[in-house]
Amino acid sequence: METHALIYRRALRPILFTRDPEKAHELVIDMLATAGTMGLHPFRRPFTHSRLRTELAGVSFPNPVGLAAGCDKDGRAIRAWPHFGFGFVEIGTVTAEPQAGNPKPRVFRFPSEGALINRLGFNSIGSEAVARGLARIRRQRARLPVPIGINIGKTRIVKTDDAVVEDYRTSLRRLARHADFLVVNISSPNTPGLREWQERDHMSRLLAALTAENASMAAKREAAPPPLFVKVSPDMTEGELEGVAEVAMETGVAGIIATNTTVAREGAWSDVDQAGGLSGKPLKELALATLRTLYRLTQGRIPLIGVGGIATAEDAYARIRAGASLIEIYTALVYEGPYLPLEINRGLLKLMDRDGVSSISELVGAENR
Secondary structure, X not given: OHHHHHHHHHHHHHHHOOOOHHHHHHHHHHHHHHHHHHOOOOOOOOOOOXXXXXXXXXXXXXXXXXXXXXOOOOXXXXXXXHHHOOOEEEEEEEEXXXXXXXXXXXXXXXXXXXXXXXXXXXXXXXXXXXXXXXXXXXXXXXXXXXXXXXXXXXXXXXXXXXXXXXXXXXXXXXXXXXXXXXXXXXXXXXXXXXXXXXXXXXXXXXXXXXXHXXXXXXXXXXXXXXXXXXXXXXXXXXXXXXXXXXXXXXXXXXXXXEOOOEOOOOHHHHHOOOOOEEEEHHHHHHHHHHHHHHHHHHOOOOOEEEXXXXXXXXXXXXXXXXXXXXXXXXXXXXXXXXXXXXXXXXHHHHHHHHHOOOOHHHHOOHHHO
């Protein structure tokens, strides 16, 4: 594995970094989608370990390291990701209607800081097309080896409150049967007006409607509804986060994903004039602080998934001790390569050995006890 990681970092990454970031990303997704279709995987089965297995909201995860939304937006490469060590995959963001997103260029690398800025704007082939693709994959292979989450967001042209709720509901209706869990994205900074839906009344209305729709659809299928998570911003005040925590518990959603990208430009970033969401290492402390606040506000009664600036096993360990039941990575993959989830999982086991921890579940929120 170390050899493969070095090949990426010393040979493949320099080649990819000669290309436009978005074009390089599309090339990698194309390659992984082709490999997945042909069954060409670097390992025979996904990485798992009895000490890393996690049960969350009725879903079994072979390990706690997931692929964050934004990487595989249309779910084209989901057959390949598990074989790099991921314990779950979150695809999307998927919008109800197809849309091109914002004008290009819209993704920018900052290698010395291990960061990206993106203003993609929910470019998506639409929930109907994604549903067809997932149905085709599941017909070809009865069960994918890790849980698949689907992240849904607002179509840009939808304006009125009633239309926004129906827009999300449309995506849920099309995609719920294909998901092991669903994520409601109301926190991207790149869709005008989206973050307003984190406000208490808006969020309560949306999540209540989606929870009811999810339950109704599951009843028709005579199946359990996929757990519903909500993804929030790191740019919220404690008072705003308190509203998020209260609504999440009141509406009965399965959990909260903390966090999305940030629009903050603190310190050395104050002179960076690229608009969009900042991700990677500069987001780490802000995302960690948001997670800690949410864990305290919910008193650990609702599961949290930590994402934002996680690049090492130590980062993941800290996020879990702060209250995350699972963690996700994306930007770090760009810099460290696709074998990073394996490195993090193996590193977690070593850290658990160091601290005498027998199960990853024992770590969740440990710093608060």
